[in-house]
Amino acid sequence: MDGCNEIPFLMRLAPPTEIKGFGCLLEGYQNYQALIAALDTGICDYLGEKGQSDKEELAKETGINGMFIRPFLATLVDIGVLTVEDGVYANTKAATEFLVSSSAFFQGDQLRTVGKGQWNKLSEAIRRKEPKLNGFSSGPSGAFINALAQRSLQGELQTIVRTITQWDGFHNAKRVLDLGGGHGLYTIALCQENPYLHGLVFDKPHIIETTQRYISQYKMDNRITAKGGDICIDTFGSGYDIVLISHLLYKFRKNLEPIFNKVYDALKPGGLLVSNHWFCAPGCKPGSHGVEELAKALQSFGHPLCHVEEFGALFEKKGFRVIASSDVPTPYGNSRLHLAVKDQDLPCKRTAEERACCCRS
Numbered sequence: 001m002d003g004c005n006e007i008p009f010l011m012r013l014a015p016p017t018e019i020k021g022f023g024c025l026l027e028g029y030q031n032y033q034a035l036i037a038a039l040d041t042g043i044c045d046y047l048g049e050k051g052q053s054d055k056e057e058l059a060k061e062t063g064i065n066g067m068f069i070r071p072f073l074a075t076l077v078d079i080g081v082l083t084v085e086d087g088v089y090a091n092t093k094a095a096t097e098f099l100v101s102s103s104a105f106f107q108g109d110q111l112r113t114v115g116k117g118q119w120n121k122l123s124e125a126i127r128r129k130e131p132k133l134n135g136f137s138s139g140p141s142g143a144f145i146n147a148l149a150q151r152s153l154q155g156e157l158q159t160i161v162r163t164i165t166q167w168d169g170f171h172n173a174k175r176v177l178d179l180g181g182g183h184g185l186y187t188i189a190l191c192q193e194n195p196y197l198h199g200l201v202f203d204k205p206h207i208i209e210t211t212q213r214y215i216s217q218y219k220m221d222n223r224i225t226a227k228g229g230d231i232c233i234d235t236f237g238s239g240y241d242i243v244l245i246s247h248l249l250y251k252f253r254k255n256l257e258p259i260f261n262k263v264y265d266a267l268k269p270g271g272l273l274v275s276n277h278w279f280c281a282p283g284c285k286p287g288s289h290g291v292e293e294l295a296k297a298l299q300s301f302g303h304p305l306c307h308v309e310e311f312g313a314l315f316e317k318k319g320f321r322v323i324a325s326s327d328v329p330t331p332y333g334n335s336r337l338h339l340a341v342k343d344q345d346l347p348c349k350r351t352a353e354e355r356a357c358c359c360r361s
């Protein structure tokens with residue numbers, strides 16, 4: 001540094017009031033970590049079984065050092081995980097539904113992934129030129145699939161399944177194919193709504209064990225099969241009444257046509273193709289909610305699908321008639337749901353190259 005007049009007099013530096021904004025961020029981070037510690041120590045599971053307890057018993061049962069138990073419990077009360085009355089603690093309604101691991105609505109894995117995955121090494125993630133998990137079998141992990149399952153139950157699954165059940169052909173449908181179905185919850189929910197429906201969940205071979213666990217958990221082993229393979233090279237049968245593709249197409253976005261060809265061949269005439277994906281704003285302009293856009297970009301191989309109107313036209317080119325299109329609220333903003341029927345009067349146009357089929361991203 002040249003010249004001592006550039007050295008500030010510390011006492012005269014006016015503290016910027018804006019720093020309080022960063023303080024709120026830090027507090028949010030600390031509260032988030034307290035929430036994760038509530039999951040990791042099993043405190044909500046214990047209270048879920050026991051109903052209520054005092055701080056001494058909670059410290060003993062969860063292994064939390066007595067020196068930390070009072071402020072830790074106070075933090076959980078502040079963030080809406082616990083209630084306290086006369087020194088007796090209990091789960092709030094939100095904790096009972098979302099943080100007790102035996103609840104159908106458990107969100108623990110979904111909450112944990114934010115702190116573990118790409119958000120935890122954000123600078124590394126946003127500098128990357130290629131997805132980290134680039135090998136076919138290197139991802140996604142079972143934990144990620146669990147997190148997706150829990151996220152879908154925040155309303156996305158209910159909206160999509162309700163929309164499908166309103167399709168004219170739903171109650172006569174016999175077979176559904178869920179491509180890149182992961183947890184298989186969409187197929188499970190559809191089979192719960194139509195007792196004659198049977199399903200195939202198709203995903204990468206290393207995911208199938210996780211899929212099978214969900215199928216068994218919902219007692220659908222006699223109606224739903226999980227099959228491992230690569231949608232680009234393997235076959236998944238034909239004669240389906242419904243084919244569902246949800247949040248799978250991002251990495252194929254530069255070459256979607258071969259996948260549409262395969263789906264066309266798999267569906268019965270008059271059968272239903274359901275697509276659920278995020279799209280970027282027209283012209284790929286940034287949306288109004290930065291962190292939501294960033295979350296979507298991280299979850300969709302860097303970029304959601306582009307040009308929703310061109311995507312709509314692709315259905316027609318490939319022999320489908322779009323019968324409904326609507327927004328579906330998700331934790332990262334709306335996704336776009338398309339319902340389209342295989343229309344025999346609209347031939348599926350294919351180039352010679354496409355007939356040789358190669359859909360590698």
Ligand SMILES: C[S@@+](CC[C@H](N)C(=O)[O-])C[C@H]1O[C@@H](n2cnc3c(N)ncnc32)[C@H](O)[C@@H]1O
Pocket residue numbers: 139140145148149152179180181182183202203204207229230231232245246247248
């Ligand atoms: C983002 S997840 C979507 C899971 C589920 N459909 C949903 O919407 O919650 C994408 C799924 O597609 C699977 N997948 C990706 N590429 C695949 C491929 N080439 N063949 C088969 N499955 C694939 C992944 O393993 C993963 O389970």
